[in-house]
Amino acid sequence: MIALPIVGVSAADLTLRSAELSPDQAVSRVVGAADARISTSHAGRPIHQVPDGSHYVPVGGFDDAGTPSKPKEETPDQVAAALPPGTRLLKDSDGYGKVRTQHGLLDTDLREIDLRDPLAKGLFTLDRGRLPERAGEVVATNAFLENSGLFVGSSVTPRGATSSYKVVGAYELPNDLKREQIIAPPGSLIAPLDKALRAAGGIGVLPNDSYLVTVGGEGFTWNMVQAANAKSLVVVSRAVANRPPADADVPLYRQEPKEQFERSAGGATHMAILATIVGLAMLEICLLAGPAFAVGARRSRRQLGLVGANGGDRSHIRSIVLAGGLVIGAAAAVSGTAIGLTLTVALQPLLEEQLGERFGSLDFRPLELAGIALLAVVTGLLSAIVPAVTASRQTVLASLTGRRGVRRANRVLPVAGLVAVAVGAGTALYGSVADMGATVVAGGSALAELGIVALTPVLVGLFGRIGRWLPLSPRLALRDAVRNRGRTAPAVAAVLAAVAGTVAVATYQHSSEIQSRHEYIADLPHGTGWLLTSENGAYQEVPALRESLTKQLPVARRADVDRLVVGRPGCESFSEDPTCGRVEIITPKDQRCPLHERREGPDTLSAEDARKLRQDWRCKGAVRGTQYSTVIADEKLLSILAVTDPGSVSALKQGRALAFDRRQVKDGKVTLRIIAGSDRDEMFAGTSEEPVGVDKVLPVHLAPEGTESWGLELVLPPAAVQATGLTTAPIGSYFALDGTATSEQRQRIAGDIDRMGVEASLRIEAGYQGDDSLVLLALTVFAGLVTIGAAGIATGLSQADAEADLKTLAAVGAPPRVRRTLSGFQCGVVALMGVVLGSAAGILPAIGLRLTQRRELEALARRAADDGYSLTGESVPFVPIAVPWETLAQLLVVVPLGAALLAALVTRSSGALARRAAG
Known part of the structure; x- marks a missing residue:
């Protein structure tokens, strides 16, 4: 024990x-064997930095009137020119990309550095294989090889690359063992991949360059760091890490408070x-x-x-x-x-x-x-x-x-216990309704729990009153526990303390879980999903995507959707192609939010006027955004989205559009503005005050108020689009599943998307996914182990203390099983008393903490309501207090029963008779 x-x-x-690494060990994992690591800041002008290089601020601050110049990429020669003469540099470039693996695609860090250079020693640890020597060879972290299903000797191909790379070795990063990364010799990975991606019309790798430098002598001193800061360079120096300057010598601390750059102080909490x-x-x-x-x-x-x-x-x-x-x-x-x-x-x-x-x-x-x-x-x-x-x-x-x-019974201890329970409970409840913080609630709850511990001997005596209605073995066990309160009460108190803490955390966790489930906002109805491409000209692959969707997932219903296009079918809304334009839904001026239409801005209004305007129907109920807010589909889409309004379904069947935002509908019509490429450029330039584009007015049915739109603003039937003469392009499908999609099915469809080489998003709404069951299970197991351990110890003590009574039972002819049964009931009685008292004691702190949280959220909601905002859409925040009855049932039934059975199994059913002691 x-x-x-x-x-x-x-x-x-x-x-x-x-x-906990020493300063030199920590800095070595950043700078290797070099004196410092240098990178270009994003300020574009002189900076001040903290000694460890983790933060920097432009000279004068970010709010300085001077406009910072655009940061530029520094070449190695330019960086060397900004450093003392004789400085040697080693370039270290890193980027980000997707790498093809045996399972599909894996997000991976891409890095270029000459690992054979002595300056790189300490940055990595080679585990097996060798270092790359030429272009086309890479080394990979153990985490990458494990998650990708590859091995030393395999070939890897970054997505978009024109050639593959051979893995010649495996390494690990001492500071991040779980990072998925591959390293290649300089110029052989990031630059070719960036060029290939840009040639294909995609986004490049966007490398981030830094330099390992060595200057000799005393190393990169603090004066050198400040000189480099004057040239907009950020430095992590070994010499400064081992001998940091005084706060008075750090210019940044004279410009900004030091506290804002320090890591959040969690030491006191820990x-x-x-x-x-x-x-x-x-x-x-x-x-x-x-x-x-x-x-x-x-x-x-x-x-x-x-x-x-x-x-x-x-x-x-x-x-x-x-x-x-x-x-x-x-x-x-x-x-x-x-x-x-x-x-x-x-x-x-x-x-x-x-x-x-x-x-x-x-x-x-x-x-x-x-x-x-x-x-x-x-x-x-x-x-x-x-x-x-x-x-x-x-x-x-x-x-x-x-x-x-x-x-004689101790009369002082029960009185003290009662006082402690009363004071502790009162403090906890008062702290939950007053502005005294969670610490007071926790302190009051702890005091009340100690009071219950002090009352344990009296409570054990009260438990003994039920013994008259029990059979022989449990009656003997209970009376033995009551007679020997000196050993029973502490064991019950130990079980009480363990169970009380578990019940408190479980109740708080369960209540928070219910609150999170209530606040969860679903993207779609449960069991439905979408498979949509992005606007990258992949419309030709959409039929294959739809076929893969039906083949790989248990799809019960599918609704295909298209989008509006101005120009050729592959046009994107914000394409630089002058032949491509876009379509906008126009909100009538008198139905626009007045706050957004004020040229002076909402900040010029008084708080009361702003609050009143925010309550205006035109400023409330903003539609939740989605990738495509306007789609072309038939009434099948409404069945998947659980829109059951007969009028909405009938409107789509009759060829009328369906709108979800009443601010966009006037006199039963909606206006679409067709903005061509040239018109769009004129609109962005601001050279015309007149509306730019061509308006098309369509009859529309407005969905009833309260209908969930799931992010959509307008659904157009194909017949309505044909009447306008607009072009459409397929983008994917909405679907409803028959059951659930397994991990293997998701991986297969992801593999199909990858092989097609398109950008597509798959979303399946599974509802709120919390870890409540796992947390409560862990807490229950913990409380069970402590309870069984404490009850088992109490049982062993009772057997040692009552050895004479057991021998007397054997002497008077009691069956052998009585000894085993008595032992089991002794253990079960202690466990049951501790669990019952602990369950009652543990609910108090959970209630106090939840009431404190409710008070804080209500105060926040009142302030938001005074300003005209609603954080959750509810006038009163939903902060429930829910008891995890399943966990309590396991504690109250399973744990004592398990403790009793375990004690009975490990107890011998017979004991040796003792000779009667001489008088």
């Missing part, structure tokens, strides 16, 4: 300290969490180990009585029992620390994989490890205090004869 937490704490200490974990561990150890020492002292009462009979006083007896706790604590400290360190060293590779980075080195901190060991010694000593005091109060006669005597 004492050594196990020490194993965990010592292992965690060594792991965290080893994962220390609070660590202190809480250690405190709970010590509490449960004391609660469980204390009765163990008490039983040990009771079984040694004859020896302790002999000490008193031979002249020993109470201090000697207390010292003997305390020495036992001290010895056990010391043994637990040595064994627990040794086991924890050994496990950490043995499991180092697994720990590094879990953390995602390699340790710098195993960092043993003797003082910290000694403090952890001292914690075990102190815990053992604390656990023995109460048994030592109790044993010292026994008279010599009672100790020698084995009589326990009659102990």
Whole structure:
């Protein structure tokens, strides 16, 4: 009991300290063996930076009146010219692309650097194979090879590349073991791929260049860094990392507050969490180990009585029992620390994989490890205090004869417990409705829980009243638990503490899950989806995409959709081709939002006027955007989108358009403006105040208010489009599934899309996907293990303490199974009492925290309503308080039952008879 937490704490200490890199180790993973890494800033003018190079600000700030010049790409010679003479540079370029794998396409980091250069040492670790020596060869990270299904010796082809590359080696990045990356010699990967992609009309790789530099001497000093900053260069320097300048010598801190560049301070929070974990561990150890020492002292009462009979006083007896706790604590400290360190060293590779980075080195901190060991010694000593005091109060006669005597119940502890429960519950509830923060709620809940722990002996006595209605074995178990509250109450309290924390977190998590599910906004009805191409001239591949959709997925219904085109079918809305234009839906002037039409802007209005205008129907209910807000389709689309309005379905059948936004409809008509390429250029230039383009007015049916549009603004039937003479191009399909799509089916259709070489998006609405079940399952398992462990310990103590009673049962002819049954019920009784009390205690903090969150969201909603905004569309935020009944049922039924069965199985059904002691 004492050594196990020490194993965990010592292992965690060594792991965290080893994962914490020294300044030189950390900077080496960025600059390799070089003195510094230099990159061009995006400010385009002189900058100030923080010493580690993680942030920079233009001189004068971003709000400076001067307009920054456009940043330009610096060549190696230009960068070298901005550095001290004799500086040697190594270019390091990285970009991003998709690489073909055995499964399809994988988003991968692309990098070019000469890995054989000595400056690159420390940036990577070659795991197997060799380094690339010529164009056409690459090395890949282990993460890339694992996820892509490739291996050393395979060939990889970035999408858009004209040739493949051979993987000649595998490596890892010590700072990011999970990164998918490939590295090629300079000029052999990014530049050819960028050229090929641009030649095909796509977007290039957009490389990001930096330089590893070495200057010799003392390295790249802070003065050199400031000189490079004056030329708009950002520097990560080894010398500065090892010897950072004083804050007074950092120009950026004189221009901007230092605090805004520091990482979010989570150290205090982490220390609070660590202190809480250690405190709970010590509490449960004391609660469980204390009765163990008490039983040990009771079984040694004859020896302790002999000490008193031979002249020993109470201090000697207390010292003997305390020495036992001290010895056990010391043994637990040595064994627990040794086991924890050994496990950490043995499991180092697994720990590094879990953390995602390699340790710098195993960092043993003797003082910290000694403090952890001292914690075990102190815990053992604390656990023995109460048994030592109790044993010292026994008279010599009672100790020698084995009589326990009659102990008066402690009346102070229940009163203190009641006061603590009242004060704690009141504080938690008051803190939830007042502006006092979650800390007050958590503190009040903790005080109330400690009060329940203090009331445990009384509550155990109340449980004993139900024993009269139970059969023999459970009645004996319950009465034994009530008679021996000294060992039962601490075990019940330990179970109570574990279950209360689990129920609190589970209730809060479950309530938050219901809130997130309520706030989730679906793109489509559940079980439906879309497969749509982008405007890249891929309309010729749409029939094949639709065929693949029907073949690879369990499609029940499919509605094909097209888009409007101005020009040839392959025209894009914002194409530079002058023959290509676009179509816009025109909102009548008197139906436009007044706030958006004000030339002075909404900021010139008073808060009250702005609030009133935002409540205007023309400024509310903005349609949720989607890739194509105007589509050409028939009434099949409405059945997939769950639009059941008969008038809407009839309108599409009759050839009339269907609109979802009433601001765009006037007198039963909608206006489409056809903007040709030349007209579009004139509109963007702002040379004409008259409307640009040709308007076409169509009869339209307005969907009833409240109809979900799923991001669509206008649905045009094919007949209406033919009447306007506009051109259409297919873009894909909406569909409804018969069941669900498996991962394999998704991968197959993704492979088909890749082989067609088109840009297409597949979206299947599966509803809100949370991790509630996984979290609650983990919490339930944790509480179950702690409960079974605590109940098992209490059962073992009861068996050791009640060995004479068990022998008496055997002597009077009780069947062998009675011993096993009694043991099972003893364990089950302790577990059930702890789970019931813990479940009741755990709901309070969850309710308090949820009420606090509700109050904060209501205040935010009121402020938003005063300004005329609605954050969620609801006047009152939905912040439910929901109890996870399934989790509670598992705790209340499964855990005690499992504990009872486990105790019964591991208990021997028969015991040896003892001879009667001489009178």
